[in-house]
Amino acid sequence: MNTKTTVISQQQLQEQFSYCDKIAAYWQQRSRAPKAFVETYGCQQNEADSEKIRGYLTQSGYSIVSEAEGADVVVLNTCAIREHAEQRVFGNLGALTHTKRRHPEQKIFLCGCMAGQTQVSDRIRKSFPHVDGVFSTHHLWQFPEILWRVLSLHKRQFYVADEPGSIAEGIPQVRDSGLKAWVSIMYGCNNFCTYCIVPYVRGRERSRQPEDILAECRDLIAAGAKEITLLGQNVNSYGKDLSLNMDFADLLAAIAQLPGDFLIRFMTSHPRDASHKLFDTMAKYDKIAKQLHLPFQSGSTRVLKAMNRHYDRETYLEKVLYAKQVMPDLVLTSDVIVGFPGETEEEFEETISLIQAVRYDSLFTFIFSPRPGTPAASMADPTPREEKNRRFDRLCAIQNAISEEIHQSYVGRTLRCLVDGREKNQLTARTEGGRLVRFAGEDNLIGTYQILTITGATTWSLTGSLEA
Numbered sequence: 001m002n003t004k005t006t007v008i009s010q011q012q013l014q015e016q017f018s019y020c021d022k023i024a025a026y027w028q029q030r031s032r033a034p035k036a037f038v039e040t041y042g043c044q045q046n047e048a049d050s051e052k053i054r055g056y057l058t059q060s061g062y063s064i065v066s067e068a069e070g071a072d073v074v075v076l077n078t079c080a081i082r083e084h085a086e087q088r089v090f091g092n093l094g095a096l097t098h099t100k101r102r103h104p105e106q107k108i109f110l111c112g113c114m115a116g117q118t119q120v121s122d123r124i125r126k127s128f129p130h131v132d133g134v135f136s137t138h139h140l141w142q143f144p145e146i147l148w149r150v151l152s153l154h155k156r157q158f159y160v161a162d163e164p165g166s167i168a169e170g171i172p173q174v175r176d177s178g179l180k181a182w183v184s185i186m187y188g189c190n191n192f193c194t195y196c197i198v199p200y201v202r203g204r205e206r207s208r209q210p211e212d213i214l215a216e217c218r219d220l221i222a223a224g225a226k227e228i229t230l231l232g233q234n235v236n237s238y239g240k241d242l243s244l245n246m247d248f249a250d251l252l253a254a255i256a257q258l259p260g261d262f263l264i265r266f267m268t269s270h271p272r273d274a275s276h277k278l279f280d281t282m283a284k285y286d287k288i289a290k291q292l293h294l295p296f297q298s299g300s301t302r303v304l305k306a307m308n309r310h311y312d313r314e315t316y317l318e319k320v321l322y323a324k325q326v327m328p329d330l331v332l333t334s335d336v337i338v339g340f341p342g343e344t345e346e347e348f349e350e351t352i353s354l355i356q357a358v359r360y361d362s363l364f365t366f367i368f369s370p371r372p373g374t375p376a377a378s379m380a381d382p383t384p385r386e387e388k389n390r391r392f393d394r395l396c397a398i399q400n401a402i403s404e405e406i407h408q409s410y411v412g413r414t415l416r417c418l419v420d421g422r423e424k425n426q427l428t429a430r431t432e433g434g435r436l437v438r439f440a441g442e443d444n445l446i447g448t449y450q451i452l453t454i455t456g457a458t459t460w461s462l463t464g465s466l467e468a
């Protein structure tokens with residue numbers, strides 16, 4: 001694998017914009033206002049990428065619609081993290097044969113993390129002839145070119161070469177929300193956890209220049225954003241590839257010093273690189289939310305080693321203890337994998353004892369899913385599926401009880417929350433720690449901070465009322 005990062009020049013980007021112009025002219029000639037639908041699977045990184053795909057489509061004259069039926073372009077931005085995620089995409093891709101039959105001009109694209117796997121692009125070539133284009137995350141910046149080639153050459157396009165990854169500044173974005181914004185600070189991952197497909201489909205770690213990130217944050221704040229979430233697979237290794245005198249904590253501090261009323265969140269932190277300096281920086285600035293997503297994956301040092309995680313149970317616990325010490329109100333969440341190959345009952349119990357010791361506010365729980373090409377996929381895995389399911393259910397039950405207890409302890413507190421939307425007859429808001437609060441109120445409160453008194457709690461959310 002080639003490992004050198006490519007920086008996309010402004011000239012290369014201009015070429016892409018000229019493809020946008022050609023596409024817009026193509027539709028004008030046909031006196032048609034084209035429509036596009038972009039469906040996103042997977043993590044926030046993919047959400048952020050979809051905002052760029054929508055940006056390019058908008059610049060090419062498409063209006064963005066919310067269903068595939070009748071759309072001239074359909075883009076599925078996919079996730080490869082677990083087998084189930086891929087099966088869903090193949091299912092939905094199959095269903096698009098019907099929308100295309102009803103609207104034969106429809107052009108269908110598959111991109112994102114699944115598109116970076118040779119076996120997936122080969123399967124699309126052979127078994128999904130209604131798909132017009134496939135492009136991996138490395139080729140996202142070329143989407144206008146790919147779309148134009150499909151429209152003008154009437155030939156399927158596959159942009160799936162194995163590349164180290166690129167950085168492109170200045171791709172237009174159509175954001176989902178003006179209130180809450182994603183800002184990718186880096187792309188790719190160098191960690192090669194033995195179960196994980198991400199380094200293979202997203203390439204090597206590459207950081208954006210701090211001035212580009214700060215300029216984007218400044219623009220977002222000026223446009224009214226109240227929450228900025230910094231994204232990267234391992235934000236704590238930000239800048240290591242840039243030979244700068246700046247690490248992730250320094251970047252956070254620089255953003256926190258921008259003027260304006262906003263909160264910064266970030267994900268994901270790899271425990272190996274999470275430092276006391278990071279926690280001290282979080283504690284120091286009011287504009288950094290006291291919220292930390294610190295995936296531990298397993299409570300067993302032996303399993304962590306087999307996962308290639310580069311930390312052990314004790315180091316992890318020490319870091320969490322320090323973070324809680326300097327941020328008593330910290331909302332802590334995590335990811336955990338149950339049934340990693342060879343995980344014994346005792347090792348699973350170490351995961352249980354870790355969650356009982358840490359008491360996470362909430363946990364994302366996964367059963368190990370073998371990913372072709374990763375080392376863990378060929379490790380001996382004698383534990384039957386039923387046993388893994390049993391462990392998984394036990395873990396969820398224990399965590400749900402903890403989440404509910406923590407939520408109950410909110411009742412009676414008054415918290416400043418950002419009102420972010422409406423669900424049926426209630427408004428929704430987020431606490432600084434990212435907890436969901438539902439309460440009664442008028443739509444004109446959406447986009448403002450309000451003081452809410454917490455009146456009730458469940459495992460998943462809180463209810464509140466506006467301060468009189």
Ligand code: SAH
Nearest residue numbers: 195196233268295335336337366367368369
């Ligand atoms: N970069 C992040 C995680 C990204 S993937 C980190 O390192 O923490 C999100 C989560 O999916 C991971 O934390 C892990 O818990 C889970 N995951 C990744 N690969 C998996 C696999 N093969 N099977 C089951 N869960 C997996």
Ligand code: SF4
Nearest residue numbers: 189191192193196198
């Ligand atoms: Fe995957 Fe590990 Fe990288 Fe996270 S740090 S994306 S789990 S390889």
Ligand code: F3S
Nearest residue numbers: 042043079080081113
């Ligand atoms: Fe999935 Fe890719 Fe994110 S594999 S979890 S969409 S980085």
